[in-house]
Amino acid sequence: MAAPELDQTEPEGIEGVRMTWLNWPRSKVEASKCVIPIAASIQPIRPHVDLQILPYAPLRCKTCSAVLNSFCRVDFAGLIWICPFCFQRNQFPHYYSSISQTNVPAELYPNFPSVEYSIQNPQDFNPAAAPSPIFLFVLDTCMIEEELEFAKSALKRAIGMLPENAMVGFVSYGTQVQVHELGFSEMSKVYVFRGSKDITKDQVLEQLGLAVPGNRRAGPGMQKSGGGPSPVAGAGPNTGLLDELVTDQWPIAPGNRALRCTGVALSVATGLLGASTTGTGARIILLVGGPCTEGPGSIVSKDLSDPVRSHKDLDKDAAPFFKKAVHFYDELGKQLVSQGHVLDVFASALDQVGIAEMKIAIEKTGGLVVLAESFGHSVFKDSFKRIFEVGEQSLGLAFNGTLEINCSKDIKVQGIIGPCTSLEKKGPAVANTVIGQGNTTAWKMCGLDKSTCLTVFFDVSSSEKSDPAGSSQLYVQFLTSYQNSDGQMRLRVTTVTRSWVAGSEDLVQGFDQEVAAVVMSRLASYKMEMEEGFDATRWLDRNLIRLCSKFGEYRKDDHASFTLNPCFSLFPQFMFNLRRSQFVQVFNNSPDETAYFRILLNRESISNAVVMIQPSLISYAFSSLPAPALLDVQSIAPDRILLLDSYFSVVIFHGMSIAQWRNMGCQNQPEHEGFAMLLQAPQEDAQLIIRDRFPVPRLVVCDQHGSQARFLLAKLNPSSTYNTAQETMQTGSDVIFTDDVSLQVFIDHLQRLAVEAS
Structure with missing residues (x-):
């Protein structure tokens, strides 16, 4: 597991792995009831300051070819290590003879599940x-x-x-x-x-x-x-x-x-x-x-x-x-x-x-x-x-990558959605059902970079509720070999462990809402391309109702009593925005634009993909520091500037009064220095976003009621439409001319249907 201090700052930690469920259901039947697939998002060569680079060849299990890792049981006296995947006993070679409980090699450090091997000896490497x-x-x-x-x-x-x-x-x-x-x-x-x-x-x-x-x-x-x-x-x-x-x-x-x-x-x-x-x-x-x-x-x-x-x-x-x-x-x-x-x-x-x-x-x-x-x-x-x-x-461009996956018994790989190709490597871990690039446990990645992200779908094959003799832990190992920008061959080995659980309470506590939203969006986009006549909106709605019915708390036939565990509280909102996004709604987009959006959705990190699904909004005002704002039309105010990041575009939106003062040139007057700083702040923040992003997003600077304000309005929750325009006029907010339902109406319907579905 990643060190706790890493987890607080970066969800991926040193692993570069995030999963929809931190704990896994023990049986196939229980897994199907989870609604959200068991999937992992992995960034194969994500850079990390604490990553160990080892100048020697990895030790592999002689039965399943898994690489020595921190989850192996080690007999220091007998110089033997036991593979956690197939339980094979392997002898350490003679050059490991000096290891002991106080002198362990880097690959056995308990808090570092990722290590990287330099295939060539650094001393011998000639650029x-x-x-x-x-x-x-x-x-x-x-x-x-x-x-x-x-x-x-x-x-x-x-x-x-x-x-x-x-x-x-x-x-x-x-x-x-x-x-x-x-x-x-x-x-x-x-x-x-x-x-x-x-x-x-x-x-x-x-x-x-x-x-x-x-x-x-x-x-x-x-x-x-x-x-x-x-x-x-x-x-x-x-x-x-x-x-x-x-x-x-x-x-x-x-x-x-x-x-x-x-x-x-x-x-x-x-x-x-x-x-x-x-x-x-x-x-x-x-x-x-x-x-x-x-x-x-x-x-x-x-x-x-x-x-x-x-x-x-x-x-x-x-x-x-x-x-x-x-x-x-x-x-x-x-x-x-x-x-x-x-x-x-x-x-x-x-x-x-x-x-x-x-x-x-x-x-x-x-x-x-x-x-x-x-x-x-x-x-x-x-x-x-x-x-x-x-x-x-630098994007950290690398070449000639391959990814291999080793799993514990009872886990099978259905496939990967992302920038790779199946190498058709058969084995006991290959699932019967295929999603994306499947029928294999190895994939080719001709090109990859530090932000490349793949979604791996798993299947639980055990039909028994629990196996008393079996381990309570499961293990998955990702082996990524690649040629870095200097021409060196590297092998990144990441081994993660998760727990088998029987009850739904342990499942709930380990639910990652962001990963689940991205996995569902990638799966919906994939199905839209592969299945003729697939209705993505209906499919997403059905799954969301099933999820809320399974994990929500309510009294029978009383939708007012419905509550959702905090671990799921953001997920309905993600699905609301996904239904309205360019990944599901192809109207007004060309096939080229849709393909472009989906290629990026399938290859970007979880944090970037979440912004594609549900843009972030920051508010700037005289009376307060810049702060996150609700993605809602009510966030618009005449004396406020909004900064919207929807990944593909960054929008700086000036409220009506701000725009008027700017047009009058108030920012150039010495007594209005604060106003000049207010105008400058979102510009600087927008440049920070643009600097670290690939592809570079389009920057749109617009004013309330201007023609380009549509770039912001299209992404906001339509809580004020032409039907409620009278109330809105009094607050100085804006209206959205749409018949789309608002988030509140969506949630109300969801609660009623989830309760009825039970």
Whole structure:
């Protein structure tokens, strides 16, 4: 277990693990009555100051391959350790002969369930000899000149920030695909591929002259960023490659879209990376400015009169390109996973670009995705820069990760929702039911970073109420091997224990409301994509009623007597906001936006995901310090500033009086210094939020009754609507024009239905 002082500040502690239920029901029947699935949220390589880095190889159990950990029973006299998973007795090797009760190795420290092994000996590790990470940039040129200039400017800055040992590749595309040879400074050399034809990896390698067996040299477009010419550094005719690049010159017929072959460009890029050494960390970084209309992966026809598919089209099966494009990106994702490479997508366009179709490849490879309106917008520019930053601001990008899970007897793994791919590793811990990436106890993560979070779903297989001879504790071990940003191979081992319990009282005390809300949101989003005609709102309501009926306290048929244990008190509110969120309500969002929101929901930490579901609101006023405010329309006041963080956007909302005083310039007068400070405080707090977030959120500064006030009003509980406008006018608050029920009405209905359901 994590040390108590760690738990107070960070719910994850050193484990990086949070579970829906701290204590687990003993039998399968009891587990089904819990309503909320037994699931764990794990951040595989979450940084922690107290993490022990061990410069030697881990000891593994000879039966189940679990790694030595602090929950093993140790016979110091006989130098034997007993595995808590399979109870196998294992002999310590001779170099552990000096251990004793007062001299234990780091992996047996009782308060540190996570340790990390450096696979290479740090003394022997040579950074210069480490595999060079590859960054292959793929740039769409089918856009207006201004947008292309913004994209080129971002690329120049990014390449200048790359580490000395990085390899750089460059592919541009429009109607055709151009692979740029970066090894020649005297003249430009470009390989051109037809954009209308599906190209295999072998064809790519053959055309680039890399198909000779055993030839593993860096291919065209692969250039060390630190030495010799690169796309944007040094002197000579070829160093201005990006400067020479112009918008796609292929003629566009009137009434037609640009011919853009995004799918073929990614096929070529994937094939090109296939020539690199196996195990080398590589990222394809796609900058795309519009929909694919040419070749495989197309999402819409060339005719401008045909709109890009909407949610309604997908529901009616009226999107002729969708299934074919999804299949194409699924196959592309499989190829990237087999190579161990990552697909990142930076999409900047006013129209859709196909994120909904690409989602499967992005998630399988653990790629990053950013959706913005323009390559000149801060959402794109600042997010793109964050990938290449080092130090505190670094994302901690890592490559070639694998996750393995070991469990106690009677626990089985149903699967994982998050950025990974099943490795189809069978074993006794594989459950019959599958959720997400299942049928395995091992997963591939081509790309991961310090905030990557996975949701693991477990099943209790025991049919007996209790096992008198069995242990009261259960154990789960997460083994994450990965290549860090320096090229070192690491193995993070996290072993956690929880208690088997029989009564519901112990269950209640161990309920984590935040994790439960995030798990239900990820599961609802997954079911909406996988199950045809799935009604997420109804499913969430049914489960919430069952939960309240099971764990609430009330007299039969008396809903006024209903009370909910404090351990569950916030959960109905989370579900109320989830029902109204962009994860469940797809109206007013495009399929691309919905896919983007869900990719981030599935990969971010619990604390970030909770903000996506239920935004945080802070109030600033003359008479008080900044303080959390209710996410309610009643929190709006003329003399108050509100700061809303909904993860994807940060809104600074000025009350009517504040806005008037600001417009009059009161903040510039010496006697109103306090007002100037009041205006400044939310700006500074907003910058703190933006600085630590990826993707960088959109900053919206608006006034009460202004057009952009909708960014705030859409997230607030509609306790005052046009039906109660008369009462609201007297308080100076605002009204929301909606027929949605308020939180209070929702809770009243919930209490009545929960009591009746019993």
